Amino acid sequence: MPAARDAAPRGTRGMPRVEREAQILRAALEEFGEGGYHQTGMDAVAARAGVSKPLVHAYFGTKDALYARCAADVAERLLAAIVPVVEQAPPGVPMALETMRMLFATVRERPRDWLLVYDLTLPAGSEAEQVATAARERLTKLGAQGVRAALAASPLEGDALDADAMNHVWQAVVTALMTWWFDHPEQTPERLTERFGRLLDALTASRG
Amino acid sequence: MPAARDAAPRGTRGMPRVEREAQILRAALEEFGEGGYHQTGMDAVAARAGVSKPLVHAYFGTKDALYARCAADVAERLLAAIVPVVEQAPPGVPMALETMRMLFATVRERPRDWLLVYDLTLPAGSEAEQVATAARERLTKLGAQGVRAALAASPLEGDALDADAMNHVWQAVVTALMTWWFDHPEQTPERLTERFGRLLDALTASRG
DNA sequence: CTACCAATTGACCCACGAGTCAATTACGCT
DNA sequence: AGCGTAATTGACTCGTGGGTCAATTGGTAG
Missing domain, CATH: 1.10.10.60 (Homeodomain-like)
Known part of the structure; x- marks a missing residue:
């Protein structure tokens, strides 16, 4: 050895x-x-x-340790990429979009790296699951601040659980765009982010 | 036997x-x-x-056949629940919300049934994967019509890929609320739907 | 050149889980 | 009561994949 x-x-x-x-x-x-x-x-x-x-x-x-190491590596790269964004940009939807763009850019060469952190079928109690879960929690607290701020700034201000649910939805949206990316490799982080911006605009317009 | x-x-x-x-x-x-x-x-x-x-x-x-049977059962129940909604309600965001409510209501006793259809780690090429994929596609075409209509009605009208991406995001949002439900079993389909409506409102408000 | 040592591997062991089969059980008919 | 039949199972096989160990390879120091 x-x-x-x-x-x-x-x-x-x-x-x-x-x-x-x-x-x-x-x-x-x-x-x-x-x-x-x-x-x-x-x-x-x-x-x-x-x-x-x-x-x-x-x-x-072990295989478990190898996976945990991989997940930790991905998480570290993702966190390093979005920390500056969250710290510098003012909270709000634009910050969330910029965060999203940075996440895409971080896994640009291997978009499937994202799945290492967001795989829900890991063995329960394993080190791999612990690392992945911890990574998700850290990403939640960081990456969702913009969206959370948007929620708080709204005139409706939902209850405490709304923020938690919003976090889940936010991460799911990023994951969805990642998996969509798998089938459309010609897309770029910028175009993906713009696309999501359009979806938001469309949603906003249809409810105004 | x-x-x-x-x-x-x-x-x-x-x-x-x-x-x-x-x-x-x-x-x-x-x-x-x-x-x-x-x-x-x-x-x-x-x-x-x-x-x-x-x-x-x-x-x-076989195990594969058993899983396929389970997934088909879930898919059948989900489809039967939302077909009337899609056929009767006028397209738009309210229809999407009602669709969402029906999906929640369908798996009310066992929310994790949803995962049978949305598990992405099934053996490639297996009957289980084929059934799950087919179910997702049918659900996409049905359940996302409301959101797609909303997208088309917007002044921005994105390209053809936008609709596809929107479908992915839509399904991911439902999945996210389902998994969030796992950790908050006291929630009801109605309250989950209302909660998501609030999130949409907040998002809309913060961009107006 | 030779000894030494870490890097590397072929071949192995073993636990686990899918799938099978002969044997058993108990119900309905006569 | 006794037989035929289908439901049910205990005990088995076997392939797969994680993990290990003794043996080999080829650099580097002296």
């Missing part, structure tokens, strides 16, 4: 640890994104990475 | 076929709804129904 060292003074062979790790992680992201947790095998990940199954285990431990 | 007969003139034992079938189907709906396809075992279904595993196979064949 590989030791916990990156420099290679003695007994080095094959690829440097960091590269190998990135390579396997990338393969795992692709496989998990396409097949989900249960339909993806460690063999498939190893094959896609071009290495043997034991090596994947040596680098990431 | 049970024969294909319902009346019981000779060699009868245990429960009548129709009751037994309904009993197993119900157990399967509960199990699949809670754990999804891959995490649910035939043993678990049999145990929940209070029968043995071979009996489940005798009644429904």
Whole structure:
């Protein structure tokens, strides 16, 4: 099994640890994104990475740990992308749209990465599920602030549960546009966001 | 194995076929709804129904066929509920809301039934996936007409893809409210629908 | 060149779950 | 009561996939 060292003074062979790790992680992201947790095998990940199954285990431990690592990686990228937006832009629908655009842009090369965090069929109580759930909660608190502000600014001001429900809906909308993206790969983050803006406009107009 | 007969003139034992079938189907709906396809075992279904595993196979064949049967059952109930709404109400947002209310009401006792149709992690190419996909498509064409009408009536009239994207978003919104319902079982179909109406109002107000 | 050592793997083990079959049970008819 | 029949099941097989281990490979230091 590989030791916990990156420099290679003695007994080095094959690829440097960091590269190998990135390579396997990338393969795992692709496989998990396409097949989900249960339909993806460690063999498939190893094959896609071009290495043997034991090596994947040596680098990431169990399948559960590998998935958790992948989900954490995705979550970290997403959070890093939207934190500046939430901190800088004034709350409101435009901020929500900008947040959405940043989310699309973050997973631009592999849109299915998003599913790692939003897969609801993970083994109950597993580390993978805990990481994914935690990631969703952090994204909720950050990304939905704009929409929540919009809700609070409305003359109706629903009860406390409305904000929670709104968060769920907001995330589902992003997920829906992500999955729609899968079938329309020619779309760009910008066009997707504009498209959603049009939908909002249409909805607004039809209710005015 | 049970024969294909319902009346019981000779060699009868245990429960009548129709009751037994309904009993197993119900157990399967509960199990699949809670754990999804891959995490649910035939043993678990049999145990929940209070029968043995071979009996489940005798009644429904393979696991795949059982899931397909469950999904078809859910789809049939959902379609039967919303067809009258779509045919009678005038297109527009109110019709969409009424459709939503009927969907909630249909799965009132077991909201997780909805997930049988909207599980994206089904084995690729399986009968279960085909049934679920077909059900989603039928629901799309029916349930999204109101929203599509709203989109067309807007002054913006987006391109042809907008309608497709809008359908995806619409279904995701319903799914999101369903899953939100799981964690708030005290909610009713009516209150859920009203809540979503409030969210729409707030969104409209914040953009006017 | 040689010894050493980490990286890498072929081959294996094993748990779990789908699916099957012979055997058993109990109901209805005579 | 006793037989025929269909419902029901205990106990089994078997393929699949997660995980492990001893053995091999090929760099690097001396």
